[in-house]
Amino acid sequence: MTDNSITLALYAQTDVGMVRSGNEDNFLILDLSTGQSWTASEAERKDLLTYIQGYYGSLLAVSDGMGGALAGEVASRMAVETVRDRMLQLQAHEAYGKLPFQERLRLAVEEANLLINQESGSNPQHKGLGATFTAVATLGDQLYFAQVGDSRAYLIRQGKIARITKDQSLVQQLIDAGQITEEEAETHSYRNVILQALGAHSSVNVEVSTLRLRQLDTLLLCSDGLSGKMHADEIARIVSAAPDLKTACGELIDLANERGGEDNITVVLAQFSGGGLALPDRQLIEPEIIARSPDTPTEVDLRIGARTQPFDQVNDSLPSASSTAPIARVTGEVKTPVVPSSPPAAPKPPPTDNGLSGDRAAPRRPTTSVFAAPDFEEDEQVVASLRQQQPAVTTAATTQRRTKSLAADEETSAAEGQAGTDFEEVRDYRHPEAESAADPKLALVIIGSLLLLGLIAGSLFWYWNRARTAHQAEVQQQERERQQQEQLQARIGGLRERIANLSKRTSQADTPAAKQLLERLSDLTQRLDAAAALLPLNKVSEANQICNEVENSFGSLEREFERLSGLPPNRQNKQQPVQC
Numbered sequence: 001m002t003d004n005s006i007t008l009a010l011y012a013q014t015d016v017g018m019v020r021s022g023n024e025d026n027f028l029i030l031d032l033s034t035g036q037s038w039t040a041s042e043a044e045r046k047d048l049l050t051y052i053q054g055y056y057g058s059l060l061a062v063s064d065g066m067g068g069a070l071a072g073e074v075a076s077r078m079a080v081e082t083v084r085d086r087m088l089q090l091q092a093h094e095a096y097g098k099l100p101f102q103e104r105l106r107l108a109v110e111e112a113n114l115l116i117n118q119e120s121g122s123n124p125q126h127k128g129l130g131a132t133f134t135a136v137a138t139l140g141d142q143l144y145f146a147q148v149g150d151s152r153a154y155l156i157r158q159g160k161i162a163r164i165t166k167d168q169s170l171v172q173q174l175i176d177a178g179q180i181t182e183e184e185a186e187t188h189s190y191r192n193v194i195l196q197a198l199g200a201h202s203s204v205n206v207e208v209s210t211l212r213l214r215q216l217d218t219l220l221l222c223s224d225g226l227s228g229k230m231h232a233d234e235i236a237r238i239v240s241a242a243p244d245l246k247t248a249c250g251e252l253i254d255l256a257n258e259r260g261g262e263d264n265i266t267v268v269l270a271q272f273s274g275g276g277l278a279l280p281d282r283q284l285i286e287p288e289i290i291a292r293s294p295d296t297p298t299e300v301d302l303r304i305g306a307r308t309q310p311f312d313q314v315n316d317s318l319p320s321a322s323s324t325a326p327i328a329r330v331t332g333e334v335k336t337p338v339v340p341s342s343p344p345a346a347p348k349p350p351p352t353d354n355g356l357s358g359d360r361a362a363p364r365r366p367t368t369s370v371f372a373a374p375d376f377e378e379d380e381q382v383v384a385s386l387r388q389q390q391p392a393v394t395t396a397a398t399t400q401r402r403t404k405s406l407a408a409d410e411e412t413s414a415a416e417g418q419a420g421t422d423f424e425e426v427r428d429y430r431h432p433e434a435e436s437a438a439d440p441k442l443a444l445v446i447i448g449s450l451l452l453l454g455l456i457a458g459s460l461f462w463y464w465n466r467a468r469t470a471h472q473a474e475v476q477q478q479e480r481e482r483q484q485q486e487q488l489q490a491r492i493g494g495l496r497e498r499i500a501n502l503s504k505r506t507s508q509a510d511t512p513a514a515k516q517l518l519e520r521l522s523d524l525t526q527r528l529d530a531a532a533a534l535l536p537l538n539k540v541s542e543a544n545q546i547c548n549e550v551e552n553s554f555g556s557l558e559r560e561f562e563r564l565s566g567l568p569p570n571r572q573n574k575q576q577p578v579q580c
Helices: 071-092 101-122 170-176 182-186 232-241 245-258 302-306 311-316 380-388 396-405 410-421 423-428 432-507 512-537 540-565
Strands: 007-015 025-031 037-039 050-052 058-066 133-139 142-148 152-157 160-163 207-212 218-222 265-273 288-290
Touching: 007 025, 007 058, 007 245, 025 071, 025 265, 037 071, 058 071, 058 218, 058 265, 071 101, 071 133, 101 133, 101 142, 101 207, 133 152, 133 218, 152 232, 160 232, 170 182, 218 232, 232 245, 245 265, 432 512, 432 540, 512 540
Parallel strands: none
Antiparallel strands: 007 050, 007 265, 025 037, 025 058, 058 133, 133 142, 142 207, 152 160, 152 218, 207 288, 218 265
């Protein structure tokens, strides 16, 4: 019998580092088939250090929180626990379980973003809450990566290492644009400025990619506390030389601490083996980007599983990807952004007998359905019984009018006395005056009902339009803030370059005045650092004010340098850098 199993050997470790007092990093190890998980807040799970991958696959993730005080720790914990819980719930859901595996991963990360954003907006103690998130989910021999921020995922194959994820950061944009090199990015003043984080906005662009596993592939996920302290080839050399994954994690963290340890450090290592994996080949390790499927819902409602219509019909009723609604919004079981501490149990593959056996094997309707076809079927016996019990329908006015008009006919009067037990017969003998008197009243009732319905419909439309307008204004405001941040980042970069050029020229003159000028230029650089630190906190106006002050001060220093040195004015290009 062919062995198609895949075995995971893994280890995860996080460290506070040498400078910070608290650890804002977190990690996640999740067996999607059993529901067993391990996060940084829990003790080591020996049952998850080695196991055979099950039907639903596995999930590994690293998250680096931010926000000050304890907010960063809250954000990273919410990120890993929300993704853990929603992955288990979505795969067990009768509708969302039909989505492709990578789209369920995308939805889980999008919901984590939404919950962190809601917590940041509703809790003043957690204002500015945010977290990076890098995950890899395995299904069979296929890897699916999900990236938000600048934590990283590496793949080591036959001793060679390849970086799978791309940092969503400002320096990565500069590298892609050819403005700086990889080596320059390691010491660049913008190296800590990221362009995306969970919770920063109500929507997030989760970059998803895929890659096929090979025999003895080793995955490494880490926060920037590790990747910012060593090169990729150093990581590969340490992992390949270590006797086991736990030792490798420890050696990597120790080296990062020896080189300063200014940030928290988190490492997740996993090696894959078994008959279900093909041997490595000589092809380049190039992940394939997976765009968001147009069939992926933009709004998640876990209650739709009780409905009887197919999922494609349910999806048609949800907002489209081009609407102004956020990418993901959960309206089902989630009431608050607080994530449950224990994960729900993982589902088992559907049984062939629909989960019922014996006397309980008869099909049942969903208990949450409002109506079903049998609700509209008439029972002839019930209808006949109701007709037999129907009371006589007459009125005193009708009887009086009929008596006056038929007083001369004794036979008709006798028939009238017997007609009270049949509604249809009484209606046939109604006098025209009674019908004409009822018509105006009926018309007034109908008109009043229509006016009331119109008023209700108008009110509902007004409230809906008001909410839609408010949401569009919020989205536009967020876009304006993002553009302002990018423009301000570019402005800070331009000022840094001008200060660096003047500092270089000033350092050539070994005079007391030149040394004093260098100190003042260094002070301006520190003020720019303070302005850059305000951008992730959405304090654009404060950062812009600092830039104005720095620019004015720099102009004075530039003129002072020209007077001291007797050099001609510096005609450098002061155009702001292009943002990609």
